[in-house]
Every structure is written in C-alpha cells, then in structure tokens.
Amino acid sequence: MAYEKLFEPLRIGSFEVKNRMVVPAMVTNYCEPDGRATEKYIAYHERKARGGWGLIITEDYVVNPHAGGFVRLPGLYNDAQVESHAELCRRVHAAGGAIAAQIYHAGRETRAEVTGEQIVAPSAIREPSMPETPRELTVDEIHALVEDFARAAANARRAGFDAVEVHGAHGYLVGAFASPFSNKRSDEYGGSIRNRARFACEIIRAIKGACGPDFPVIYRMSANEYVDGGLELGESKVLARLVEEAGADAIHVSQGVYCSTRHIIPPACVPPAAYVDNAAAIKSAVQVPVIAVGRINDVDVAEAVLESGKADLVTMARASLADPELPRKVREGRLCDAHRCIGCVQGCAAESAAGRNVRCLVNPLTGMEDEYDLAPVAPADAKNVLVAGGGVSGAEAAVVAAARGHKVTLVEASDHLGGQWLPASVPTGKSDFTSLVSWQAHMLQKLNVRVLLNTRADRELVDLYAPDVLVAATGSSPFTPGFIHGADQGFVVYAHDVLSGKAQVSGRVVVIGGGLVGAETADLLGQSCEVSIVEMMPAIMRDGEHSPSLYLKERLAKYGVKVLTSTKLMNIGDHEVVCERHGRELTIEAVDYVVIAVGVRRNEELVGALDGVGCRVIEVGDAAGVKNGYRGIQEGFEAGLAV
Numbered sequence: 356m357a358y359e360k361l362f363e364p365l366r367i368g369s370f371e372v373k374n375r376m377v378v379p380a381m382v383t384n385y386c387e388p389d390g391r392a393t394e395k396y397i398a399y400h401e402r403k404a405r406g407g408w409g410l411i412i413t414e415d416y417v418v419n420p421h422a423g424g425f426v427r428l429p430g431l432y433n434d435a436q437v438e439s440h441a442e443l444c445r446r447v448h449a450a451g452g453a454i455a456a457q458i459y460h461a462g463r464e465t466r467a468e469v470t471g472e473q474i475v476a477p478s479a480i481r482e483p484s485m486p487e488t489p490r491e492l493t494v495d496e497i498h499a500l501v502e503d504f505a506r507a508a509a510n511a512r513r514a515g516f517d518a519v520e521v522h523g524a525h526g527y528l529v530g531a532f533a534s535p536f537s538n539k540r541s542d543e544y545g546g547s548i549r550n551r552a553r554f555a556c557e558i559i560r561a562i563k564g565a566c567g568p569d570f571p572v573i574y575r576m577s578a579n580e581y582v583d584g585g586l587e588l589g590e591s592k593v594l595a596r597l598v599e600e601a602g603a604d605a606i607h608v609s610q611g612v613y614c615s616t617r618h619i620i621p622p623a624c625v626p627p628a629a630y631v632d633n634a635a636a637i638k639s640a641v642q643v644p645v646i647a648v649g650r651i652n653d654v655d656v657a658e659a660v661l662e663s664g665k666a667d668l669v670t671m672a673r674a675s676l677a678d679p680e681l682p683r684k685v686r687e688g689r690l691c692d693a694h695r696c697i698g699c700v701q702g703c704a705a706e707s708a709a710g711r712n713v714r715c716l717v718n719p720l721t722g723m724e725d726e727y728d729l730a731p732v733a734p735a736d737a738k739n740v741l742v743a744g745g746g747v748s749g750a751e752a753a754v755v756a757a758a759r760g761h762k763v764t765l766v767e768a769s770d771h772l773g774g775q776w777l778p779a780s781v782p783t784g785k786s787d788f789t790s791l792v793s794w795q796a797h798m799l800q801k802l803n804v805r806v807l808l809n810t811r812a813d814r815e816l817v818d819l820y821a822p823d824v825l826v827a828a829t830g831s832s833p834f835t836p837g838f839i840h841g842a843d844q845g846f847v848v849y850a851h852d853v854l855s856g857k858a859q860v861s862g863r864v865v866v867i868g869g870g871l872v873g874a875e876t877a878d879l880l881g882q883s884c885e886v887s888i889v890e891m892m893p894a895i896m897r898d899g900e901h902s903p904s905l906y907l908k909e910r911l912a913k914y915g916v917k918v919l920t921s922t923k924l925m926n927i928g929d930h931e932v933v934c935e936r937h938g939r940e941l942t943i944e945a946v947d948y949v950v951i952a953v954g955v956r957r958n959e960e961l962v963g964a965l966d967g968v969g970c971r972v973i974e975v976g977d978a979a980g981v982k983n984g985y986r987g988i989q990e991g992f993e994a995g996l997a998v
Contacts, residue, residue, distance in 0.1 A: 358654060358685060360661035367644055368571035368604030370517055372453060374409035375661055376682050377646055379670040380457040382414050382425055383713040390430025392439035397446055398724035403675055404452025407682035412455045412520050418503040421470040424461035431510040444515030455518035455573060456511040458504055462528030463489040464613045477531050477538040484614040497544060497554060505561035518571035521558055525619055526612030529555050530577055533594055536585035548590045556601035563602045574598045575607040578633040581615040592640035599641045607646040608634040617902040621650045623698030624784025624906045628656050635665035646670055652696040654685050676703055676715040691797050694718045695790040700900050701985040716985045717791050719992035727996060731760040740998050741822035743812030743961055746774025747984060748976025748991035749828025750795040755995025757802035765804055768811040772796055774830050776984060778854035782875035814964040824971045824998045827962050831955035831977035841927030842951060850876040850952035862947030865932045867924055869895030873952030878907055881914030887943060888918045889934055895920060955981055973997060
C-alpha cells in the first residue's frame, strides 16, 4: 500500500505539516519539577522527530505554577523555563520534525498536594473521580488566567515551537468551562453554550494578540464526554464553530473526562478508530482541519480514516510510543520492522498515573533514549550467546543481543515461540497481543538468530554450546498450592490449559482465583458456560489495569458470571466446591469443571543445574521471579544490552 493520504502534506494556518500522522500530548513525567526540560524529555521527542511524524504535540505545559495535575510537567510561565524548551525545539527541528506545545490548566482534575493551593474550577463542584472540591473562580481570576495562557503561548513562540494547542478536552479547566457537566455558573461564563465557550474563545483571541495572527493555534476538545449531563455532539459542534470564529486553526477531537477516562485512553478491547465519527461530526461543522484520535494504532486503519474524509489528520499516540520511527519505516517499506501498539496500557497510562516515567511494554527503549545504548559492539567484542527459552522475555533478549552484533542461539522446548504470552493473548479484546510474538519472530530471522524449537535447555546442552553468556528465560508454569485439596481429579484443569485450548470445559464451571488470569478465563467461558469466580481477596483483578478491568467487569455482569469475593476455598469434592464466606460454609454443587487460576511458579530446573558452569548467567522474565509481561520484557531487553 502506498499510504498516499498519510503522507500528503497539509496546512494548519500558516504552517505546513509534512504528513498527516500526529503525535498527541501524553504525560511522560520526564521534566524537572520547576518545568524545565530534561535531557530525557528532549531525547524522547528528538527520536520521534527522526522517526518522521508530521507533527509532535508535547504534553500539558502548565500556564502558571499552580496549574498542573502532575508534579513533573513542563512549564512556560516564566523566562527561566524558555531556554531548555528552546533546546528541545532546536533538536526536534534539526531532526526534521515539527513541534507544538500543548498549554493547559488542570482545573478540578488535580489535587492541592500537586498544585500547592486549593484547586479551582468554573463551579465549586467535585469531579466524581477526584477527592477534592474546587473553589469557584472569580471573573477577575478568569481574566488573569486568560493572560496566563497568552503568556505561555508567547513563551512557546519565543522558544521556537511551531504552534500551540489549547487543551480544552478531558475535563481540564478550559473544557470544564465549556461543559454543562462541570459549569453551573450564572454569569457571562455560564449557562448557554456561547457563554460556556467564552473562556476558550478569549484564550484563543489573547494568544493571537500576543503571538500574532500567523501563529497557529490548535484547540483540543472532548466532543462527547460520555457522562450524564456532559458535552455531546450537538453542543460540541457549536463549540467548534465558536472557537473557529475566535481564531483556532485546527480542532483536535478527543473524548471523555476523568470519570470516563476509559474513553480518553481506550484499551485493547475497544475497536480501532472507535471514536472517529465524533471527529466526522465536528468536521461537518467547521472549515479548519480536524484531527481524529482514539485507538488509531495501525497505519492501514489510519489511511482508511483519512480516505473516508472523516478527519484531516490522525493522532497515533501509543503507536508512537511503541515505535517512534513508525512513519519512516512505513515510508521505506519496512512495516514488518515496526513495533505495534497492543493497547495494554501497562507502560503508558498505568505508569503515568502512578507518577512514574512513561514507558512502553513492546518497546523498552521508549523513555530510555538518554540511558540505553544500542550501538553495535566491535567485532572483537562479539560474544556467543545462548538464550534458553523462547517466551517474550527470552526472545527480546535474543533480538537485542543480536542487534548489537553478538552471535545468538535461542532454544525453546516447545514447537513455537511466545511461551505463556500466547494463552494470555486469547481472552476477549487481546488479539493484538500476538503481534509482539510475530514481531519478535520476524526480527530473530532478520538478525540471523539461530532458533532451535523442540529443544530443551539442560546442563548438557549448555556445556555442549559453551556460550560466553547464557540468558536463562525458562519461564514459569501453573501450579496448585498445597492447601487446595481435591485438585487431582479429572474435572479440575488449569486456566492456562483452557486459554491455550488444551482443556475443553462446558456446563457449570467454578474458577478458583480472581486475579487477571482467572477473571479473563471466566470472561471467555461466560459466553457459553455458567461460571462462578471464587476469590479470597475482597476484590477481583487487583493485578489488572483500570480501564481494561472496567470493560471486563461489565462483560462478566453481562454473561451472568457470579463473583464470590472474600471467599476462601476449603476443598474440591466430588463435583462440588466447598468454600467459607463471611464465616459460613458455602457449597457450590453440580460442578462440571473447576479451573485453577491461582498463579504460576518459576521454572528452576535449568538454573538449579548450573553450579560451576563456565559462563556468565543472566536470569530474565519469570525465571528470575514471577512478574507481568511488561516487567519481563524490560528484563529481556536489558539482558540483551548487558551481554
């Protein structure tokens, strides 16, 4: 495919973007607490610029010291911050990129612990997902905030940014004024949509006044907030026209607020480009370019969106985390070399929400551009590397070591790569997860890694190969704790065997364990079986991510899966399960199958046989201690670097 629409230039006001692929703002937590750019922050954007994106929009530049929702956001509210961000712009431009600064105020979607003072909003109404009630802004304070936005935009222009984006989406302050969900004012800033849009329009006009009419301004909005009483498309089309009249040069159409955050960062179970019709509705109301967003993680999907005419540009946020070089690889006909976002939200949204640096599960280099060195070793320093285990951790180690010039052999006991990642890809909405295994297999072949399937790694094999470095990635296996009595009966199976198709179950099923694996197995079985989950803890999926878990719980309810939390398994009898719940015995009778999903245990056989082995040994993945795939792939990547 030629991807003609993706690589077609487009003008945003006075500025031309070289293609239609946009990196939108994503909180990275890479900056200094005082708002200055760090080397990590600059290197992260510089790599995307080298990757060929049409426009990079940076995250949430706070417009005053009390405006942030995170501690380490960039800022452009004083002169001392400008130079570090000017260096960012110089390096992005030198790498062939274009860059816009998103400017924002968090409003009521933050905490006093972060802002240093009581949070503020259009009205003194708490955001349902946040702990604090804001103070209502006065009219004089609103006017001062308009000037704050104009000052930040002027500093952005001084620093060399090509444009600014006013963040009016996701329930932050500008969007909160526009929304009837959060704005209950009775003055000139409340009531009608024209009044609620006044703050946004005044900001845009003030920016044009401070920066000149030729400086492009993008307005980001939530066209549908997906909350009762929130913005919907009817009023959003009017809002879009009003900000266009005020001088907006493009409109970036997002969705959701904090209490509907699953729509802001949709996980893997949401169909690709699920929200593009929101962009199409806004595009029908305005003349300026419209940017679509929302799980557009595939270049073929992106091309189809553009060809449909529903949007003029597409943002590919997590796709740019998965592969900052995606546009260049597509342009060069190397799409198979590109990492693909799998929608897991483990390295991006989850890390950001925890206040940690943003990373990516499928691409551990993301966010570590200033720390990891992937330069090839000198030929004289190349080592013979044996990787034992072809799961995603072992394969990642093999790919990285081979990319750096080492001679790598990978042995895998089964007849396929992927290990436990493959059954983990079976549950509803996780089919994209298999793309990681496909990518690893492609790269192993491209890098001339010798892959031996149906080959078990033992001490004899290690001694035969006599490697300089052994990467032990032998993974883990499901197990039954000793306290589960009766698990040796024929109707008792493991969740991993159900997910991999090795075990067929039907009828009335009890899943023991309500962690992510147990819940996902119950979700899959609930479509055709009568399912109960028995979980000792007070909640299920404590190891799952927020948004995917919300969707999964809704499906469990839809399928009628009975969830028994705070319930202790006593024993498995003759087609019955005996539990203790709230101090009383509970027996589930007429059970056709019991599915054990209480965890896995590391495989120690190889490592236990390596005493006195004449090579360096690096343990990764579950072989080094049970963990999730995100951490396991990081370990594999770092092992490949450490060889």
